[in-house]
Amino acid sequence: MTMILGLVAGMLTTIAFIPQVVKTWKTKSADDLSLGMYVAFCLGVSLWLIYGFIVSDLPIIAANLVTLSLAITLLYFKLTYNNKTR
Amino acid sequence: MTMILGLVAGMLTTIAFIPQVVKTWKTKSADDLSLGMYVAFCLGVSLWLIYGFIVSDLPIIAANLVTLSLAITLLYFKLTYNNKTR
Numbered sequence: 001m002t003m004i005l006g007l008v009a010g011m012l013t014t015i016a017f018i019p020q021v022v023k024t025w026k027t028k029s030a031d032d033l034s035l036g037m038y039v040a041f042c043l044g045v046s047l048w049l050i051y052g053f054i055v056s057d058l059p060i061i062a063a064n065l066v067t068l069s070l071a072i073t074l075l076y077f078k079l080t081y082n083n084k085t086r
Numbered sequence: 087m088t089m090i091l092g093l094v095a096g097m098l099t100t101i102a103f104i105p106q107v108v109k110t111w112k113t114k115s116a117d118d119l120s121l122g123m124y125v126a127f128c129l130g131v132s133l134w135l136i137y138g139f140i141v142s143d144l145p146i147i148a149a150n151l152v153t154l155s156l157a158i159t160l161l162y163f164k165l166t167y168n169n170k171t172r
Contacts, residue, residue: 044098
Protein backbone atom coordinates (compact mmCIF):
# COMPACT_ATOMS: atom_id res chain seq x y z
CA MET A 1 0.00 0.00 0.00
CA THR A 2 2.79 2.39 0.99
CA MET A 3 4.76 1.11 -2.00
CA ILE A 4 1.80 1.89 -4.27
CA LEU A 5 1.51 5.42 -2.83
CA GLY A 6 5.21 5.98 -3.47
CA LEU A 7 4.93 4.64 -7.00
CA VAL A 8 1.92 6.87 -7.78
CA ALA A 9 3.74 9.87 -6.26
CA GLY A 10 6.83 9.10 -8.32
CA MET A 11 4.75 8.55 -11.43
CA LEU A 12 3.07 11.95 -11.04
CA THR A 13 6.24 14.00 -10.38
CA THR A 14 7.78 12.13 -13.30
CA ILE A 15 5.01 12.33 -15.91
CA ALA A 16 4.61 15.99 -14.86
CA PHE A 17 7.63 16.75 -17.04
CA ILE A 18 6.07 15.14 -20.14
CA PRO A 19 3.67 18.05 -20.94
CA GLN A 20 6.62 20.44 -20.46
CA VAL A 21 8.81 18.41 -22.84
CA VAL A 22 5.97 18.22 -25.43
CA LYS A 23 5.19 21.94 -25.09
CA THR A 24 8.82 23.04 -25.39
CA TRP A 25 9.41 20.67 -28.31
CA LYS A 26 6.33 21.99 -30.14
CA THR A 27 6.89 25.71 -29.52
CA LYS A 28 10.71 25.53 -29.81
CA SER A 29 10.61 28.25 -27.17
CA ALA A 30 12.40 27.88 -23.86
CA ASP A 31 12.92 31.55 -22.96
CA ASP A 32 10.82 31.35 -19.80
CA LEU A 33 12.51 28.18 -18.57
CA SER A 34 15.28 28.74 -16.04
CA LEU A 35 18.68 27.28 -16.98
CA GLY A 36 19.70 27.33 -13.32
CA MET A 37 16.64 25.29 -12.44
CA TYR A 38 17.37 22.50 -14.90
CA VAL A 39 21.08 22.31 -14.08
CA ALA A 40 20.40 22.05 -10.33
CA PHE A 41 17.45 19.73 -10.93
CA CYS A 42 19.40 17.24 -13.08
CA LEU A 43 22.16 17.17 -10.46
CA GLY A 44 19.67 16.67 -7.63
CA VAL A 45 17.74 13.92 -9.41
CA SER A 46 21.03 12.08 -10.06
CA LEU A 47 21.76 12.16 -6.32
CA TRP A 48 18.19 10.98 -5.54
CA LEU A 49 18.84 8.04 -7.85
CA ILE A 50 22.03 7.12 -5.95
CA TYR A 51 20.14 7.56 -2.66
CA GLY A 52 17.37 5.27 -3.93
CA PHE A 53 19.89 2.55 -4.78
CA ILE A 54 21.57 2.84 -1.36
CA VAL A 55 18.32 2.59 0.62
CA SER A 56 16.96 0.05 -1.95
CA ASP A 57 13.75 2.05 -2.39
CA LEU A 58 12.06 1.02 -5.64
CA PRO A 59 9.71 4.05 -5.98
CA ILE A 60 12.66 6.46 -5.59
CA ILE A 61 14.79 4.55 -8.13
CA ALA A 62 12.02 4.17 -10.73
CA ALA A 63 10.76 7.74 -10.46
CA ASN A 64 14.16 9.40 -10.60
CA LEU A 65 15.40 7.30 -13.50
CA VAL A 66 12.60 8.56 -15.76
CA THR A 67 12.61 12.09 -14.30
CA LEU A 68 16.33 12.36 -15.03
CA SER A 69 15.89 11.52 -18.72
CA LEU A 70 13.03 14.05 -19.08
CA ALA A 71 14.94 16.75 -17.17
CA ILE A 72 18.05 16.20 -19.30
CA THR A 73 15.85 16.54 -22.43
CA LEU A 74 14.52 19.90 -21.14
CA LEU A 75 18.05 21.05 -20.27
CA TYR A 76 19.07 20.16 -23.83
CA PHE A 77 16.06 22.08 -25.24
CA LYS A 78 16.93 25.09 -23.09
CA LEU A 79 20.52 25.10 -24.34
CA THR A 80 19.44 24.53 -27.96
CA TYR A 81 16.42 26.80 -28.34
CA ASN A 82 17.85 29.98 -26.84
CA ASN A 83 21.22 31.44 -26.14
CA LYS A 84 20.27 33.89 -23.43
CA THR A 85 21.68 33.07 -20.02
CA ARG A 86 19.09 32.14 -17.38
CA MET B 87 26.08 9.39 5.40
CA THR B 88 23.13 8.05 3.41
CA MET B 89 20.94 10.54 5.26
CA ILE B 90 23.30 13.38 4.21
CA LEU B 91 23.20 12.21 0.55
CA GLY B 92 19.41 12.20 0.67
CA LEU B 93 19.32 15.65 2.25
CA VAL B 94 21.72 17.08 -0.37
CA ALA B 95 19.68 15.44 -3.16
CA GLY B 96 16.46 16.85 -1.71
CA MET B 97 18.06 20.25 -1.23
CA LEU B 98 19.16 20.36 -4.89
CA THR B 99 15.83 19.27 -6.43
CA THR B 100 14.18 21.77 -4.08
CA ILE B 101 16.40 24.83 -4.52
CA ALA B 102 16.32 24.09 -8.27
CA PHE B 103 12.90 25.73 -8.35
CA ILE B 104 14.18 28.96 -6.75
CA PRO B 105 15.87 30.35 -9.94
CA GLN B 106 12.67 29.48 -11.84
CA VAL B 107 10.51 31.31 -9.27
CA VAL B 108 12.86 34.34 -9.32
CA LYS B 109 13.02 34.37 -13.14
CA THR B 110 9.25 34.09 -13.60
CA TRP B 111 8.61 36.70 -10.90
CA LYS B 112 11.05 39.13 -12.55
CA THR B 113 9.95 38.64 -16.16
CA LYS B 114 6.24 38.21 -15.34
CA SER B 115 6.29 35.81 -18.26
CA ALA B 116 5.17 32.21 -17.90
CA ASP B 117 4.18 31.44 -21.49
CA ASP B 118 6.77 28.69 -21.91
CA LEU B 119 5.88 27.01 -18.62
CA SER B 120 3.51 24.07 -18.94
CA LEU B 121 0.33 24.32 -16.86
CA GLY B 122 -0.09 20.53 -17.06
CA MET B 123 3.39 20.08 -15.63
CA TYR B 124 2.79 22.21 -12.56
CA VAL B 125 -0.66 20.75 -11.84
CA ALA B 126 0.67 17.16 -12.01
CA PHE B 127 3.85 18.14 -10.17
CA CYS B 128 2.06 19.77 -7.22
CA LEU B 129 -0.19 16.71 -6.91
CA GLY B 130 2.78 14.32 -7.06
CA VAL B 131 4.86 16.27 -4.54
CA SER B 132 1.89 16.22 -2.14
CA LEU B 133 1.78 12.43 -2.43
CA TRP B 134 5.58 12.21 -1.93
CA LEU B 135 5.10 14.20 1.28
CA ILE B 136 2.48 11.72 2.55
CA TYR B 137 4.78 8.84 1.51
CA GLY B 138 7.67 10.44 3.41
CA PHE B 139 5.57 10.70 6.58
CA ILE B 140 4.45 7.05 6.29
CA VAL B 141 7.98 5.66 5.83
CA SER B 142 9.33 8.27 8.32
CA ASP B 143 12.01 9.40 5.84
CA LEU B 144 13.31 12.85 6.86
CA PRO B 145 14.98 13.76 3.52
CA ILE B 146 11.74 13.01 1.62
CA ILE B 147 9.61 15.00 4.07
CA ALA B 148 11.93 18.03 4.21
CA ALA B 149 12.55 18.20 0.46
CA ASN B 150 8.94 17.83 -0.59
CA LEU B 151 7.63 20.33 1.94
CA VAL B 152 9.75 23.11 0.42
CA THR B 153 9.35 21.89 -3.17
CA LEU B 154 5.57 21.95 -2.76
CA SER B 155 5.55 25.61 -1.69
CA LEU B 156 7.81 26.62 -4.62
CA ALA B 157 5.79 24.55 -7.13
CA ILE B 158 2.52 26.07 -5.88
CA THR B 159 4.09 29.53 -6.30
CA LEU B 160 4.98 28.70 -9.94
CA LEU B 161 1.50 27.29 -10.56
CA TYR B 162 0.08 30.57 -9.22
CA PHE B 163 2.43 32.59 -11.46
CA LYS B 164 1.41 30.47 -14.48
CA LEU B 165 -2.28 31.10 -13.77
CA THR B 166 -1.71 34.81 -13.07
CA TYR B 167 0.74 35.84 -15.78
CA ASN B 168 -0.96 34.31 -18.77
CA ASN B 169 -4.38 33.10 -19.68
CA LYS B 170 -3.44 30.74 -22.48
CA THR B 171 -4.08 27.08 -21.77
CA ARG B 172 -0.95 24.88 -21.47
